[in-house]
Amino acid sequence: MQTESIAPATPPGRIMLVGIGPGSTAHMTARAREAIAAADTIIGYVTYIKLVAELIEGKEVIRKSMTEELDRAVEALARAREGRKVALISSGDAGVYGMAGPTYEVLFQAGWTPASGIEVEIVPGASALNSCAARVGAPLTHDFCAISLSDLLTPWPVIARRLDAAAAADFVVALYNPKSGRRTRQIVEAQRLFLRHRDPETPVAIVKSAYRRRENIVLTTLAQMAEADIGMLSTVLIGNSNTFVREGLMVTPRGYANKYDLDEGGSARDGERAGRSLSTGLNGWLAGLQADLAAGSSLEALARLHRLPVDYLRETLAEPLEMALAGEAEEGGE
Amino acid sequence: MQTESIAPATPPGRIMLVGIGPGSTAHMTARAREAIAAADTIIGYVTYIKLVAELIEGKEVIRKSMTEELDRAVEALARAREGRKVALISSGDAGVYGMAGPTYEVLFQAGWTPASGIEVEIVPGASALNSCAARVGAPLTHDFCAISLSDLLTPWPVIARRLDAAAAADFVVALYNPKSGRRTRQIVEAQRLFLRHRDPETPVAIVKSAYRRRENIVLTTLAQMAEADIGMLSTVLIGNSNTFVREGLMVTPRGYANKYDLDEGGSARDGERAGRSLSTGLNGWLAGLQADLAAGSSLEALARLHRLPVDYLRETLAEPLEMALAGEAEEGGE
Numbered sequence: 052m053q054t055e056s057i058a059p060a061t062p063p064g065r066i067m068l069v070g071i072g073p074g075s076t077a078h079m080t081a082r083a084r085e086a087i088a089a090a091d092t093i094i095g096y097v098t099y100i101k102l103v104a105e106l107i108e109g110k111e112v113i114r115k116s117m118t119e120e121l122d123r124a125v126e127a128l129a130r131a132r133e134g135r136k137v138a139l140i141s142s143g144d145a146g147v148y149g150m151a152g153p154t155y156e157v158l159f160q161a162g163w164t165p166a167s168g169i170e171v172e173i174v175p176g177a178s179a180l181n182s183c184a185a186r187v188g189a190p191l192t193h194d195f196c197a198i199s200l201s202d203l204l205t206p207w208p209v210i211a212r213r214l215d216a217a218a219a220a221d222f223v224v225a226l227y228n229p230k231s232g233r234r235t236r237q238i239v240e241a242q243r244l245f246l247r248h249r250d251p252e253t254p255v256a257i258v259k260s261a262y263r264r265r266e267n268i269v270l271t272t273l274a275q276m277a278e279a280d281i282g283m284l285s286t287v288l289i290g291n292s293n294t295f296v297r298e299g300l301m302v303t304p305r306g307y308a309n310k311y312d313l314d315e316g317g318s319a320r321d322g323e324r325a326g327r328s329l330s331t332g333l334n335g336w337l338a339g340l341q342a343d344l345a346a347g348s349s350l351e352a353l354a355r356l357h358r359l360p361v362d363y364l365r366e367t368l369a370e371p372l373e374m375a376l377a378g379e380a381e382e383g384g385e
Numbered sequence: 386m387q388t389e390s391i392a393p394a395t396p397p398g399r400i401m402l403v404g405i406g407p408g409s410t411a412h413m414t415a416r417a418r419e420a421i422a423a424a425d426t427i428i429g430y431v432t433y434i435k436l437v438a439e440l441i442e443g444k445e446v447i448r449k450s451m452t453e454e455l456d457r458a459v460e461a462l463a464r465a466r467e468g469r470k471v472a473l474i475s476s477g478d479a480g481v482y483g484m485a486g487p488t489y490e491v492l493f494q495a496g497w498t499p500a501s502g503i504e505v506e507i508v509p510g511a512s513a514l515n516s517c518a519a520r521v522g523a524p525l526t527h528d529f530c531a532i533s534l535s536d537l538l539t540p541w542p543v544i545a546r547r548l549d550a551a552a553a554a555d556f557v558v559a560l561y562n563p564k565s566g567r568r569t570r571q572i573v574e575a576q577r578l579f580l581r582h583r584d585p586e587t588p589v590a591i592v593k594s595a596y597r598r599r600e601n602i603v604l605t606t607l608a609q610m611a612e613a614d615i616g617m618l619s620t621v622l623i624g625n626s627n628t629f630v631r632e633g634l635m636v637t638p639r640g641y642a643n644k645y646d647l648d649e650g651g652s653a654r655d656g657e658r659a660g661r662s663l664s665t666g667l668n669g670w671l672a673g674l675q676a677d678l679a680a681g682s683s684l685e686a687l688a689r690l691h692r693l694p695v696d697y698l699r700e701t702l703a704e705p706l707e708m709a710l711a712g713e714a715e716e717g718g719e
Contacts, residue, residue, distance in 0.1 A: 078415070184480040370570075
């Protein structure tokens with residue numbers, strides 16, 4: 052009680068949300084180690100606390116169960132108000148399905164502001180999808196989604212719409228929380244939704260505990276994935292239509308260079324494509340659409356062909372077309 | 386020439402694909418540092434090489450331009466064949482739009498196999514989306530996509546379909562390669578596609594050079610984002626329908642607990658919802674669908690209501706329903 056009235060004399064506390072990566076200390080960042088070293092209080096899910104056991108000797112350790120996310124944040128705030136330096140441990144990245152969101156929600160509810168004296172730092176790390184991808188090859192070389200199959204806080208139709216959209220738009224997909232002892236049907240539903248759009252032979256990797264002692268990797272297919280051994284510590288990676296497996300490695304090519312003609316028209320539309328720029332990029336595509344319209348195609352037919360909304364085509368065609376300059380020299384990498 | 390005939394005497398080379406994270410050494414993993422230290426040859430895009438300058442003194446350094454991705458991989462293979470230990474440097478994660486894919490493609494083309502003597506290791510790191518998210522708050526606490534707006538290797542309609550799908554299914558989205566000097570319209574098209582589904586006030590963060598000297602963060606909205614200063618080193622984060630900005634922080638809540646009733650039926654459908662389980666999870670939702678059907682709703686109307694394909698509803702309702710056990714205790718975190 053008394054400490055509250057003399058608050059200005061208390062040194063300001065600090066909350067550090069630390070993503071430790073996959074769990075082996077080798078894949079932790081220098082900043083994550085420093086943050087844990089600087090903390091006097093460590094809060095986390097018991098499993099994650101075990102992964103950093105060697106770094107936290109002599110510190111106050113508060114172990115929480117998986118469901119006590121908000122509790123962890125409340126506890127962190129209480130300690131920080133006492134002037135303590137708190138490290139909240141997340142596996143992977145603290146911002147990806149991690150403690151960063153719940154912590155800010157608790158802080159805002161308690162009236163915290165960045166100026167209120169308690170500093171908050173998020174220490175990024177390699178998320179499960181990065182670690183799992185590194186162990187199976189190069190599945191994330193093209194656009195991808197992360198979708199959690201946990202329906203505790205998210206209505207199933209929201210999750211199902213995302214699975215359907217990601218499958219239809221040919222994203223590589225990482226499924227988080229794919230299955231648990233009691234929640235076994237969600238992965239079957241995910242498979243069902245994907246099979247409406249993707250080849251049953253689409254490569255799938257199931258990675259359990261990447262870089263940890265009990266790491267287990269299974270390469271399978273979309274048709275078989277629901278039968279595989281999947282648990283709470285698994286991440287499921289589903290390839291896109293170009294992903295292949297070779298020499299036990301799952302690889303997604305960078306682009307669609309070889310595949311586009313097959314996908315977007317094919318031989319039946321050769322005549323219509325004659326006037327098009329060779330480029331399939333935005334400017335070439337727009338020029339092609341204008342040529343198709345001039346040759347008598349309807350906007351509706353072109354929208355169907357390209358599987359895009361007709362009003363989008365109408366809007367973008369209403370803008371003046373600036374022709375692409377050949378040989379843009381700025382691609383690649385992150 | 387001669388060395389080829391005495392190949393077995395040459396020690397095996399090694400290719401290490403090193404993700405260095407955002408670029409400051411504090412956010413590099415221990416394994417990334419070790420891999421660079423162990424290498425005798427460093428290959429990478431000039432900008433990334435500069436970020437690790439202090440770690441590579443005395444090593445052979447091969448600087449490549451942004452477009453020479455395949456060249457980098459070819460060079461790495463050539464050196465590894467000479468028995469050298471090569472570190473290929475990527476910013477962020479080597480697997481996310483990085484060098485992992487092109488390298489395996491070049492290796493396979495050259496007849497490489499994991500048994501051929503040249504070892505390949507991918508060292509995961511925090512990707513741009515992890516680093517950028519950490520700097521703006523907690524935008525990735527729910528399902529998200531990464532989409533590159535570069536149309537050099539990917540046809541625009543493929544990119545546009547992904548933008549449309551991600552916007553419609555309410556994913557948080559990270560746009561990679563959003564804009565360059567010559568490629569300025571793609572971000573306008575992305576905005577156009579998003580505005581078909583999302584509130585113009587949807588929070589957007591534009592993060593340039595996270596954790597680097599010239600870091601710059603702008604919080605804006607979907608309506609304004611195309612006017613913002615966006616460049617080759619920027620990542621654009623677009624929130625979902627629940628994402629909010631408070632105290633200069635962009636936060637996505639963990640779930641849809643408070644929003645679902647509004648989204649999925651609302652007051653007009655109160656009568657139809659009377660028979661439903663309180664749970665909006667898969668089992669509760671399926672039980673609700675069955676009650677709605679028993680009360681006379683058509684499958685088509687339910688599919689429209691939940692914005693899901695009617696054949697999906699038909700298929701999943703054909704399976705026996707196992708009722709959810711209350712209080713699953715396994716959610717949260719990665």
